[in-house]
Amino acid sequence: MNAWSHPQTIGDWLKGMVALRPIVLVLLLSLGLIAELRFDWAEHLVGRYLVTTNPFRPESGAIWEKGHRTEDARQVLEKIVTDKQAVQREARDAQNFTQIAQALSRGIELIISADHFRHLYNELPPELAAELLSPYTLVRIVSKNEWDRAFFEPGASGFSIYFLNKDNRVLQQLTVSADMLARMEHGETPRIDRLENLPQFANRIYTADRFFRALESVSEDVRRQGVPWPENLLKSPGRVSRVAISDEVLSGYIELGFELEEPTQTRVILFQGRDWAVARIRAVLEGETFENPITF
Amino acid sequence: MIRFLRTTFYVGLIAGGLAVLGLVGLLFVVVQDLPRVPDPLGRIIETPPTEIFAVTGERLMVIGGREAIPIKRVSQDFINAVIATEDHRFWGHHGIDKLRTLKALWITLFQPGKIQGASTITQQLAKNLFFSFERSYMRKFRELLVALQIESRYGKEDILEAYINQIAFGPQAHGIEQAARSFFGKTASEINLAEAAMLAGLPKSPTRYNPYRHLGRAKTRQRIVLARMVATGHITRAQADEAFQTPIVLAASTRKARTGGYFLDMVIRHLEDRYGTDAVHHGGLKVATTIDPQLQTWAEEAMDEGLESLAAMTGRAPEDTAAEAQHPQGALVAVEAKSGAVKALVGGRGYTETTYNRAIQNNRQAGSGFKPFTYYTALETLGFSPATVMVDRPMTITVRGAADWQPRNFSRTFHGPIVLKKGLMDSVNTIAAQLIERTGPEAVIATARRCGIQSPLRPVYSLALGTSGVSPLEMASAFATFATGGIRHEPFWILRVEDTQGRILEEHLVSGQRVLEPDLSYQIVDMMRGVLDRGSGAVVRRLGFTLPAAGKTGTTNSFKDAWFTGFTPTLCTSVWVGFDKERPLRDKNGVGITGGRGAAPIWTHFMKQAMEGEPTREFAIPEDIHMEIIDPQTGRPPDDLSRETIEVALTEDQTANGNVVEGQPAGILLNPGPEHPASPPPTTEGIIEEDLPINN
Numbered sequence: 006m007n008a009w010s011h012p013q014t015i016g017d018w019l020k021g022m023v024a025l026r027p028i029v030l031v032l033l034l035s036l037g038l039i040a041e042l043r044f045d046w047a048e049h050l051v052g053r054y055l056v057t058t059n060p061f062r063p064e065s066g067a068i069w070e071k072g073h074r075t076e077d078a079r080q081v082l083e084k085i086v087t088d089k090q091a092v093q094r095e096a097r098d099a100q101n102f103t104q105i106a107q108a109l110s111r112g113i114e115l116i117i118s119a120d121h122f123r124h125l126y127n128e129l130p131p132e133l134a135a136e137l138l139s140p141y142t143l144v145r146i147v148s149k150n151e152w153d154r155a156f157f158e159p160g161a162s163g164f165s166i167y168f169l170n171k172d173n174r175v176l177q178q179l180t181v182s183a184d185m186l187a188r189m190e191h192g193e194t195p196r197i198d199r200l201e202n203l204p205q206f207a208n209r210i211y212t213a214d215r216f217f218r219a220l221e222s223v224s225e226d227v228r229r230q231g232v233p234w235p236e237n238l239l240k241s242p243g244r245v246s247r248v249a250i251s252d253e254v255l256s257g258y259i260e261l262g263f264e265l266e267e268p269t270q271t272r273v274i275l276f277q278g279r280d281w282a283v284a285r286i287r288a289v290l291e292g293e294t295f296e297n298p299i300t301f
Numbered sequence: 302m303i304r305f306l307r308t309t310f311y312v313g314l315i316a317g318g319l320a321v322l323g324l325v326g327l328l329f330v331v332v333q334d335l336p337r338v339p340d341p342l343g344r345i346i347e348t349p350p351t352e353i354f355a356v357t358g359e360r361l362m363v364i365g366g367r368e369a370i371p372i373k374r375v376s377q378d379f380i381n382a383v384i385a386t387e388d389h390r391f392w393g394h395h396g397i398d399k400l401r402t403l404k405a406l407w408i409t410l411f412q413p414g415k416i417q418g419a420s421t422i423t424q425q426l427a428k429n430l431f432f433s434f435e436r437s438y439m440r441k442f443r444e445l446l447v448a449l450q451i452e453s454r455y456g457k458e459d460i461l462e463a464y465i466n467q468i469a470f471g472p473q474a475h476g477i478e479q480a481a482r483s484f485f486g487k488t489a490s491e492i493n494l495a496e497a498a499m500l501a502g503l504p505k506s507p508t509r510y511n512p513y514r515h516l517g518r519a520k521t522r523q524r525i526v527l528a529r530m531v532a533t534g535h536i537t538r539a540q541a542d543e544a545f546q547t548p549i550v551l552a553a554s555t556r557k558a559r560t561g562g563y564f565l566d567m568v569i570r571h572l573e574d575r576y577g578t579d580a581v582h583h584g585g586l587k588v589a590t591t592i593d594p595q596l597q598t599w600a601e602e603a604m605d606e607g608l609e610s611l612a613a614m615t616g617r618a619p620e621d622t623a624a625e626a627q628h629p630q631g632a633l634v635a636v637e638a639k640s641g642a643v644k645a646l647v648g649g650r651g652y653t654e655t656t657y658n659r660a661i662q663n664n665r666q667a668g669s670g671f672k673p674f675t676y677y678t679a680l681e682t683l684g685f686s687p688a689t690v691m692v693d694r695p696m697t698i699t700v701r702g703a704a705d706w707q708p709r710n711f712s713r714t715f716h717g718p719i720v721l722k723k724g725l726m727d728s729v730n731t732i733a734a735q736l737i738e739r740t741g742p743e744a745v746i747a748t749a750r751r752c753g754i755q756s757p758l759r760p761v762y763s764l765a766l767g768t769s770g771v772s773p774l775e776m777a778s779a780f781a782t783f784a785t786g787g788i789r790h791e792p793f794w795i796l797r798v799e800d801t802q803g804r805i806l807e808e809h810l811v812s813g814q815r816v817l818e819p820d821l822s823y824q825i826v827d828m829m830r831g832v833l834d835r836g837s838g839a840v841v842r843r844l845g846f847t848l849p850a851a852g853k854t855g856t857t858n859s860f861k862d863a864w865f866t867g868f869t870p871t872l873c874t875s876v877w878v879g880f881d882k883e884r885p886l887r888d889k890n891g892v893g894i895t896g897g898r899g900a901a902p903i904w905t906h907f908m909k910q911a912m913e914g915e916p917t918r919e920f921a922i923p924e925d926i927h928m929e930i931i932d933p934q935t936g937r938p939p940d941d942l943s944r945e946t947i948e949v950a951l952t953e954d955q956t957a958n959g960n961v962v963e964g965q966p967a968g969i970l971l972n973p974g975p976e977h978p979a980s981p982p983p984t985t986e987g988i989i990e991e992d993l994p995i996n997n
Contacts, residue, residue: 027307027310030314034314034317042399045394045395048395048396048397048449048452048453049395049453051328051446051449051450052395052396052449052450052451052452052453052454053453054328054332055332055335055446055447055449055450055453056450056453056454058332058335059337059338059340059450059454060337062332062333062334062335062336062337063334063336063337064336064337065334065336065337065431066336066430066431066432067429067430067431067432067433068336068339068430068431069336069337069339069431071348071583072348074579074582074583075348075349075579075583075584077579077583078577078579078580078582078583078584078585079584079585079801081576081577081579081580081584082576082580082584082586082800082801082806083800085576085800085806086800086804086806089804089805089806090804156810167810167812169810172811173796173808173809173810173811174640174810174811174812175810175811175812175813178812
């Protein structure tokens with residue numbers, strides 16, 4: 006191999022400059038560069054390569070995160086809806102309040118139709134039903150033709166029931182305590198066995214004899230409006246020992262309690278009479294004249 | 302020399318080769334965690350939008366989601382404007398504009414302090430879709446690679462379509478269709494050259510160039526866009542000039558929706574608390590709210606006019622934006638009495654100026670606006686009636702361990718004996734102070750709580766004069782309890798929430814609870830009717846509001862807050878005005894602005910429109926109530942010596958017999974001892990100056 010030596014002449018210089026190998030290299034590089042500037046082949050090459058790797062790359066970055074969040078949101082909402090639907094399905098098939106309570110144990114509210122509630126209500130023992138809601142109150146609500154649905158809301162113990170109209174306005178609110186729920190579950194008779202257990206009757210409890218004498222002294226119209234459906238009393242076993250009148254007026258009605266003595270127990274049946282008629286009966290009971298205004 | 306050149310040549314060649322190899326190596330490394338590009342590209346707009354509707358069904362707001370449209374339905378002017386502004390060689394390059402990139406690189410590297418951007422539309426799309434806004438060479442490189450992939454996989458029109466459908470023009474305007482509708486009330490195909498140029502200028506900085514807030518800046522930016530369009534040959538100079546001269550008409554409905562943003566903020570916060578942020582922003586909820594767009598518009602108009610009038614009164618020019626913070630602020634809440642539904646809510650001067658919601662977040666002293674709770678407590682616990690006579694005179698309440706409290710009247714005069722109704726009508730402070738002294742502050746707090754006031758209330762005597770902070774929403778909701786005869790409805794603003802498939806997630810139940818005695822509640826309503834008819838709120842009648850209504854003014858210490866809360870049997874509205882920084886509201890002459898002067902006109906303006914066409918409804922009078930005309934000084938039926946008469950509502954067991962409740966001699970220890978050991982003393986700041994009676 007010859008040792009490299011400094012070119013001695015201009016000719017040697019030029020020979021060195023225009024040697025084939027560098028010329029070819031420069032040309033090739035220039036060609037590549039111009040072709041890239043003109044045809045973007047490098048971009049095409051890289052782009053196509055990346056297209057082939059696309060399926061194997063991660064779903065990362067803002068748009069995918071957004072997609073994942075959308076999916077998470079969808080799943081959260083789907084769970085809420087499916088849980089609600091599951092509870093609703095259970096409620097739809099419920100045959101008694103105990104089954105409703107079981108559905109509510111998931112902590113999710115539920116809605117049943119007014120007709121379904123009436124069915125469940127009718128399934129309760131009459132005394133328990135009356136403790137939950139006076140049948141006369143229920144009849145009054147039904148007769149207004151506004152009641153559309155019953156909304157059940159689970160509470161810390163027991164649950165609340167809201168009667169709703171079509172505009173979601175609450176017509177009546179009831180509370181079922183854990184104790185009442187337990188009694189519903191076991192089909193036990195109501196705890197209300199004495200009029201004294203109902204605070205609304207305090208100080209307005211009369212003997213049956215005194216009450217019915219007063220009732221007999223008023224007109225037939227007052228009797229009918231004050232104590233409607235007396236046949237319900239006749240149907241009940243036992244005898245009426247005491248009667249009480251509530252001190253609350255509720256939408257033009259006043260509640261009356263009839264304490265019945267049965268061979269083994271006492272129990273209370275609740276009625277609702279029109280306020281003006283009950284007021285007249287009470288006036289007779291208290292020895293007042295009809296002209297004096299009676300206020301509750 | 303030859304040796305040097307040859308060495309340089311080969312070193313350069315090797316270095317270049319190594320650089321290329323390095324880049325290729327880097328490519329192979331980076332590609333592994335390069336984000337996957339969705340296929341088709343249109344998948345980027347598949348997020349379902351959450352929509353919020355008014356009670357009328359009108360859509361108020363869309364959160365998230367994209368309203369994507371094909372590029373053929375976009376104005377060609379806009380496409381040209383975007384390309385001219387963002388990437389004028391878009392149709393020619395393959396994802397990277399090499400000349401522009403080299404130029405930008407040169408400037409960035411060799412001109413310290415200057416940074417030149419050179420991102421093509423494809424690169425911007427890649428950045429928006431996958432990358433953060435972190436500035437780093439690695440991020441730029443990854444962005445470049447994705448751009449190259451996008452260019453290889455999709456056509457130019459697909460790329461442009463994806464770009465214009467996802468780009469942000471403003472908070473409520475993602476994508477060109479939403480932007481065109483939001484700013485101009487038009488579809489993307491309907492916008493003209495001027496509008497297209499303005500929109501094309503927004504993505505650079507949607508906040509800075511927001512035409513609603515900075516029309517001047519937006520016009521400047523529009524001129525730049527038009528100049529770029531001329532430079533790139535899309536339009537002529539004459540067309541650009543004509544477009545620049547074309548007046549820009551912004552969509553009015555957008556302005557309203559943004560101001561209604563206070564209410565929408567409240568709705569969104571509730572939804573986020575209940576369902577989480579993701580569900581709200583990406584879940585596609587359908588939310589029905591209680592707001593009535595017409596009432597909302599009127600509420601905003603009333604507030605705008607009222608605050609302008611206040612600004613003028615206080616000597617501040619409304620257009621003086623430099624002194625923006627010095628302008629008075631205001632809030633208004635209107636609640637449907639029979640349900641608690643919030644029908645209109647204004648949280649400040651304008652949502653675009655400040656998003657702080659004074660309707661719910663601002664707890665400001667209610668002043669005499671709090672007195673109805675004190676009066677109700679007195680009727681309930683002391684057995685007083687509106688005809689009970691008390692003596693308005695100088696008094697001192699001594700409090701153990703604190704300075705004596707000497708409540709004063711606004712007028713600095715004393716009326717002598719007056720009945721309670723007159724005391725409330727004229728907002729006599731000494732009467733309210735005597736009442737709370739007898740009932741105890743805890744009883745007044747209990748009443749306020751029953752009515753729905755939830756803010757912390759200090760158990761001090763000055764509470765009677767409204768020294769604890771409350772919000773306008775609380776006041777409107779609490780006064781609505783009086784309007785309904787004592788039945789309390791929780792205020793609410795969401796009627797129903799559904800998922801994307803219309804399945805119900807939540808429904809509001811309208812439930813009322815009796816918290817006040819109907820007879821006593823009516824007596825308070827009747828006393829507050831007197832406030833409007835002949836008392837400190839008579840300005841309401843003077844301004845032409847004639848329907849049966851009741852209310853109470855409130856003005857706090859040194860005129861820092863001015864209130865008016867009033868109601869008809871169906872609608873209860875509370876208005877507050879004042880400065881964010883608690884400074885006195887005084888007119889140019891230094892006279893303090895009271896609730897009757899500052900807030901009541903706004904209330905009246907709003908309520909006149911809100912109740913227009915409504916039938917005249919009287920407040921339901923309970924059976925036990927009868928009305929009697931009495932002498933307000935003696936509390937007895939008027940006689941020859943009576944100077945004026947007043948009608949009071951009395952229950953069946955009450956008669957106007959001039960029952961006088963003697964005040965205690967000044968200086969006696971009135972503060973309870975053992976039964977109120979924990980009560981903090983009343984503050985001297987609790988001395989409240991109340992509105993001048995209208996005939997003073």
